Amino acid sequence: MISKNQLKLIHSLEQKKQRKKSGLFLVQGEKNVGELFNSDFEIVNIFATTEYINKYAASLSAQQLVSLTVESTVEELQKAGTLKTNNSVIAIVKSKAYEAPTINNDELILVLDQVGDPGNLGTIIRVADWYGIKHIICSTDCADLYNPKVIAATMGSFVRVQVSHTDLCEYLSSQDKPVYGAFLEGKNLHKSQLPNSAFIVMGSESHGISEGVSAFITDKITIPNFGQAESLNVAMATGIILDNFMR
Known part of the structure; x- marks a missing residue:
């Protein structure tokens, strides 16, 4: 007992x-x-x-x-x-403490800015695992990886995807790969030439990508809509964007 x-x-x-x-x-x-x-x-x-x-x-x-x-x-x-x-x-x-990684030439890395909902973070980790993403970089105000709700939502993917929390502006300022960011006013994702190696930044549903992190975005992209919904859940949007990159 x-x-x-x-x-x-x-x-x-x-x-x-x-x-x-x-x-x-x-x-x-x-x-x-x-x-x-x-x-x-x-x-x-x-x-x-x-x-x-x-x-x-x-x-x-x-x-x-x-x-x-x-x-x-x-x-x-x-x-x-x-x-x-x-x-x-x-x-x-x-628990483990992961360091923010150096990106490889054929690697996509997810960057999450202010994603505070544990369920969303856990689902994003699961989606990342599905598409073979090995690293996720989170801002310091994202949900904690080891929150029980995050772990539950990953459905076991937390053992394969390394999640680190760091200052995103400091991290992105030292990178030399393109940085894609999801914005409502971005370029149509379906018509964009997408590279094999890049950072993909996703912001929170309520605030989007912060002003500080936006300064490091080299390519703004958006998921084209065909209906009347105002927005997409960040985990769902992450899956759609990753699917287009992996094509």
Whole structure:
């Protein structure tokens, strides 16, 4: 069963301050925890139902996690976690701090400016993984990668996409590749010649790309609309833009 101290730790990791202080974060649900087994993330503890432990006995043994696994009831996991469903397992994992990377000649890097919604960030990470994007650079006021809602929305893609938080103006000022930005007044994406190597900047739905970051945009692009909707969700827009670049 989950002890009072363990429950207290799990609940504390819902807060950014405590995640940063402890260097730990939560991974919940069968899919997300399963992705950890094939990654280099270090698992500190696993809390799981008897059914989960039996189902993944071979993986737990191969990863030397048996001694770190605490058998728990569904009720305990529901009380401990943040998910309303898929409550068979919760893992406490050591977080990583990624440095902002140097872009390769055949690489696309996503840059996110002021994307504060955890669900949007998590979905963008999942979309990036689908299109083979390995790096996402976030402004310091973006949602925290290790927010439980972000991790849940990635559906396991957080183990393959490296997300770093940094000062975007400072970072972009040292780059020599084209910087594409999504703007309502940009050039039609369908009619643009898109390179194999570039930075793609996406802003928040409410504020767009900030004035400071806009100064580093070399090419403004827009997704042409054919209907009456005022805007697109930033995660959806990211997927459409990446699809056009990958063509």
